[in-house]
Amino acid sequence: MRKISVMLLLTALAGCGAPAGQFSGSGNSTIRVADAALASGSTTVALEVVDNILKSDPQNVEALVRQGRAHLMLGNGPAAEVSFRKILTIDPRHVEARTGLGKVQMKTNPTEAERLFTELLKADPKNAALLNNLGVVYDLQGRHADAQGVYNKALELNPSLASARQNLALSLAVSGRAQESVGMLHSMADAGQGGRQLRDNLALALTLAGNTDAAGQVLREGMSQADAARAIAGFRALQP
Numbered sequence: 001m002r003k004i005s006v007m008l009l010l011t012a013l014a015g016c017g018a019p020a021g022q023f024s025g026s027g028n029s030t031i032r033v034a035d036a037a038l039a040s041g042s043t044t045v046a047l048e049v050v051d052n053i054l055k056s057d058p059q060n061v062e063a064l065v066r067q068g069r070a071h072l073m074l075g076n077g078p079a080a081e082v083s084f085r086k087i088l089t090i091d092p093r094h095v096e097a098r099t100g101l102g103k104v105q106m107k108t109n110p111t112e113a114e115r116l117f118t119e120l121l122k123a124d125p126k127n128a129a130l131l132n133n134l135g136v137v138y139d140l141q142g143r144h145a146d147a148q149g150v151y152n153k154a155l156e157l158n159p160s161l162a163s164a165r166q167n168l169a170l171s172l173a174v175s176g177r178a179q180e181s182v183g184m185l186h187s188m189a190d191a192g193q194g195g196r197q198l199r200d201n202l203a204l205a206l207t208l209a210g211n212t213d214a215a216g217q218v219l220r221e222g223m224s225q226a227d228a229a230r231a232i233a234g235f236r237a238l239q240p
Contacts, residue, residue, distance in 0.1 A: 034066045043070040061087055061094070068100045077104045095120065102133060110140045128158035135167055144175035162193050166201055176240045178208035196222055200231075207235040 030053060037046035047070045053063040068083035081104045087097035102116035117134040124130065131154035138147035151168035154161055165188060173181035185202040199218050206215035212232055219228035 028062065031062050031066065034063070038066060038069055038073070041073075043073045046070045059086075059090055061090055065094075065096055068097065072100060072103060077107060080104050095124075099130065099133070102137075106133075106137055106140060110137045113137045114141075126157050128154040128161050128164065131157070132161060132164040132167060135164070135171070139167070139171050139174075144171050147171045148175075162188065165193075166198065169205060170201055173205040173208045174238050174240055178205050178210075181205040182209050182211075203228075203231065204235045204238070207232050208239055 030049060034046045034049040037043070037049065046066055050063040050067045050070070053060050054067070057063070064083050064087045068080045068087070071077075071080035071083060080100060084097040084101040084104070087094050088101070091097070098116055098120055102113045102120070105113035105116065114134065114137045117130055117137060121127065121130050121134065131150045135147040135150040135154065138144070138150065148168060148171050151164050151171065154164040155168070158164070165184065169181040169184040169188075172178070172184070182202065182205045185198060185205055189198055189202065199221060203215040203218045206212070206218065215232055215235070216225075216228050219231055223231070
């Protein structure tokens with residue numbers, strides 16, 4: 001089967017990181033400032049805060065964790081990898097650093113990402129976010145049936161995990177079940193879930209289902225007609 005586009009699936013990972021409740025600091029007020037900045041999406045502010053901490057304390061794991069999170073949010077995989085690898089030299093079993101490293105490896109080395117997520121799931125088999133990440137890795141390798149299995153397991157554990165539902169819909173779309181994918185994504189849109197990302201995924205599913213007119217209408221809500229046409233041409237390349 002055709003492998004799903006790397007960037008399509010990696011953009012569908014939005015929301016797969018640590019839930020807002022996990023942005024809890026160690027009691028250090030400066031770390032809490034970084035947490036607040038990350039929670040509000042102010043990644044540049046968060047980086048400035050943790051960089052100041054790391055200048056005087058380069059092995060501060062709490063600061064390195066926030067630095068890695070911020071770089072992931074910015075899409076800067078190489079910088080995030082540096083942060084997470086520094087943590088692992090201090091604490092080789094650090095769960096978030098291993099998870100973050102797996103996310104970085106998704107794009108460049110999905111086999112290694114699979115190994116990292118599989119190891120983490122041995123210790124925490126009911127972690128829906130980790131299952132979702134593993135599903136993305138399977139999809140990136142063209143193993144869509146395996147991916148759909150773990151997405152469904154993640155949703156059994158956490159039915160509100162919207163990123164897993166979108167990833168499942170994408171996986172269905174590129175594996176010959178586009179009409180089913182369209183139904184799922186329409187339901188999510190009707191429920192007010194997602195935003196531009198959900199619309200883009202719906203346009204992909206509509207294109208693969210053969211309804212390019214509807215796909216174009218969806219895309220033109222946020223881009224020009226020429227850009228929408230280019231996007232649809234790219235989506236068609238994923239036709240199974």
